[in-house]
Amino acid sequence: MYDRPGVVPASRTDFVLESIKEAILHGKLKPGQALVETDLAATLNVSKTPVREALKTLAGSGLVVMSPYKGATVRTVDAGMAASVYDVRMLLEPEALRRSVELGADLTEARSALEEVPGLARRSLANRRFHRALYAGCGNPLLVGILDGLRDQAALITIAGWGLHPTWDAEAAEHRAILVAAEEGFGDVAADLLRRHIRTFADRVVEELSDVVR
Structure with missing residues (x-):
């Protein structure tokens, strides 16, 4: 195991x-x-x-x-859980990324996560690494701790979403666009791209999980 x-x-x-x-x-x-x-x-x-x-x-x-x-x-992933977790992420994670860019945080780990070997388990771990690398340098340990506290539940939702409808290729392209903006110092742009990335995935997963129950 x-x-x-x-x-x-x-x-x-x-x-x-x-x-x-x-x-x-x-x-x-x-x-x-x-x-x-x-x-x-x-x-x-x-x-x-x-x-x-x-x-x-x-x-x-x-x-x-x-x-x-x-x-x-x-834990069983349902629409209510997914909506709650991603609502908090949407509120906090883009702002944490914006601050990371503003502080000139090292984004090497995020770049490394984009090059992770394919496979569902590895994709899930790489996705966790990528998102954490974006917010880890925000300069606020409490904010990092709150987002860290959501990582496991977010990963569980992500796997459930990919099981219903694999979309990792599109998400990888979104990750690259977010990282490029962050690396070039465009914090507001990177934050907006990240917010849209989270919202798009959340909306789809919540809808699909709701359909499963019906």
Whole structure:
């Protein structure tokens, strides 16, 4: 389950946390799937304690839902969740990018993420890296922390959206346009392109998730 070569977890709990998170974000653990502590512990060759702690942490980040009756399950992406997460991103992420450009932040990581090897799992991770690289240099640690807190849920929504209707080629072109504007120092332009990029994806995914329910 844990498949990130060369990455050494800081502790057993971190190992379990990253293993379960990657399995969810790579689609190995499906939305709505029960997360049974004994099964996960056996798969990862650990005791139930680090599994229990990892599930609590993942519930806090929005990837897992804890129920006193059903236990832990992988969060199911619905239209309401997608609309809420992307509404916050639309409000905060473009402004964070504008400030990053204004401060002359290093965007090398964003450029590197654009060259990531294809494949759904890698695309998802590269997408996370790209967007974080845009806002990480905004100069406001609280703003970065808020956006970081949305990353896992946003990734879950992105994977769900690509599963319904793959659009990564168009999004990659949008990423390139955003990055070019940012690298050339046009912060307002980059922010506007990013806002439109987020809105376009959000509108499509919310509509498609709404159609699935009907």
